[in-house]
Amino acid sequence: MKIKEYDTNELLMIANNVTGEYSEKKVRQAKEELYRRGVEDKVIADIMEEKEEAFMKRLDAAALAEQARLDKKREKNRNVSYRWWELIPMFLFAPFYMSYEMRRLPGIIVLLPVHLLSWTPVDFSDMFRELRRLKEEKYDLKFKQRLTALIAGDLLYFTGVWYYFISPNL
Structure with missing residues (x-):
């Protein structure tokens, strides 16, 4: 479509390139066509200011709608639980x-003086990824169930190890 075939409102959008989708050549052509049609710079600026405000309002409304959708999804996630066979x-x-997540802990402990005396932060991002994900996505019940199952399983395991190795010697 030729630049002369566009209406004035479309030319204003192209000339100000709010979305950034038009090339510089097309923007320049749109501005030249607006000048040929006798549209003043002040009018162009006022109209575009109004259009940019409307565009920003639409963006804000879209962001609010997305936040509402996420809040609704998170509210649904709160009461989702594991099935008994998954636990x-x-x-x-x-x-x-x-043990999979704790494999880096000895290295962190050995290098703790280096981390404490330097500006290098300790990176714990690899540890407890699934628990973090559950917490971030607001799966409150799943988080509690998983944490309880892991703690209870560890206690059972360590009690069995203690009973097997230490209690016969008592």
């Missing part, structure tokens, strides 16, 4: 869940 492996293999 059994977590309970039985709890030390192994922990």
